[in-house]
Amino acid sequence: MADVVAERGGSVVERLCEATALDGDAIWEHQLLSAFAERDRRARDASVSELLTELEGRTARWARVPRACASISTSAGFFFACIALLRGMGIEAPSDSTEAIRLAVMPAMDALAVGIAGTSLCIAAHVQARRALYRWNASADRLVARLQSIAEGLERGG
Helix, strand or coil: CHHHHHHHHHHHHHHHHHHHHCCCCCHHHHHHHHHHHCCCHHHHHHHHHHHHHHHHHHHHCCCCHHHHHHHHHHHHHHHHHHHHHHHHHCCCCCCCHHHHHHHHHHHHHHHHHHHHHHHHHHHHHHHHHHHHHHHHHHHHHHHHHHHHHHHHHHHHHC
């Protein structure tokens, strides 16, 4: 029975490897399947470890982008608010001091609000991206665990 399972597992990995070779978007997956097709356990483990390290680097490469965008958005909001305040101070003040303050402060508050709204959007994007990355990494871990199980079955059966 173990021989049949090992044989089926081997043929499945080989067929998947052939199928992913044709797909230009599945390069990493093809390399992973090719690594698991390796019969030498040490070479296979080294290749899989290298591919997982590469995957971690590829997925972490863009992790800081939403935070950087949030920082830029906040800074831009404060910058344009300062410009609006400086511009508002140069306006000739009407006789009513409340109106003068409103003319100086409201454009600055608008600019600051737009910067904060942009920051909020970036934070939301960061949270969603982190969740998606967690799900994707969990899927990759399950794939590797399943392929590892198949490879161990091949070793025992063959």
